[in-house]
Amino acid sequence: MSKPTWVVPNNTLRQGTGSTVAIYARIRSLLLAHVTPQGERLADYLGSENIWVRAHPQPPIFPYLTLRLDRVSTPWASGYRETAQLEVQAIGQPEAQLPVIESAMDIVDGCLLSLTDNDAGLMVGRTRQRGTIPQFTDPADSTVVGVVATYDLILWPTVLTTR
């Protein structure tokens, strides 16, 4: 059975911060639209718009990215303001894709570490923690490579502030 695919390529969901799904969609759009000073885009490394929420549907097509949000409201704005941690995983297979996903994550860094988006509500990203996952051993698949980064975001989502 296929895994959930509720942010998929070519989705037409309303963007901005009007809902959690919209936040995912907005981040995904921003990542795909980001162009580095060298003219590179994520699609150059992913080969497509291969970005998913939480998990890639089966069967996976490598390399791909997944997004996952943890959100905490801050007390001084009566819950209107949030700090969020956006976990981005870049997964590749075989091992030769490691430089590909590292390069893809460089583009994600470039996008999310300079993120100031007030398309609807406000999303700001400035800091992150990033690491390359160690090589798996049997019984796990040692040919799978991954880079995981957690970005700290400031959110003023309209889903909260327009209530």
Added chain:
Amino acid sequence: MTAPLTGYTSSLPTDVLLDSGVLYIGSSVLGAMTGGLKFDPGTEYRAIEFDGRRSPVRGLDRKAATMPKLTGTMIQLSTTNVGQIEPGATVVASGAWTGSTSYQGKRAGSLLASGDYLTDVRAIWLRGSGAFVQVRFPAALLTKYDMTSQDSAEIAIAIEIEARLPIDASGFTNVGDMPYRIEYLAAV
């Protein structure tokens, strides 16, 4: 159900100011800094006193003086920076030390020359809209600094820059004119 009472307005995503800000001297960045920039207009008001006054009275306040100041902490010291923190310094190249360039601070008792002052010191902050807001001193003097090195970290050079009234510049010819501006701009 009543929503919580907050200061939030729908213009916040446009008007919120973000990040530490950057200090420019003219069109050039002063350099890398750590921590935020602080602007204090240093305004002093005086209220007219009279017998029997029980509280300050509207209409009887006068702006008496101002000492606008920008403070921050640099983590670098370029040769250009030395000239900025030591106004009017004398530069001696090829001094006694091999390959050295020596900056000697201006002699005490000497009046500063017009060129010793900094021009268009600007503390610039990013707005949520992607535009900018700046505090600008058309003329300024870096009046105080100290340097503190730290274990396993960049040096901290704390600086204080005070505004000076450019009395010969348009808009600043009255001694009561404020020697700073708060300005909105689309691009830096």
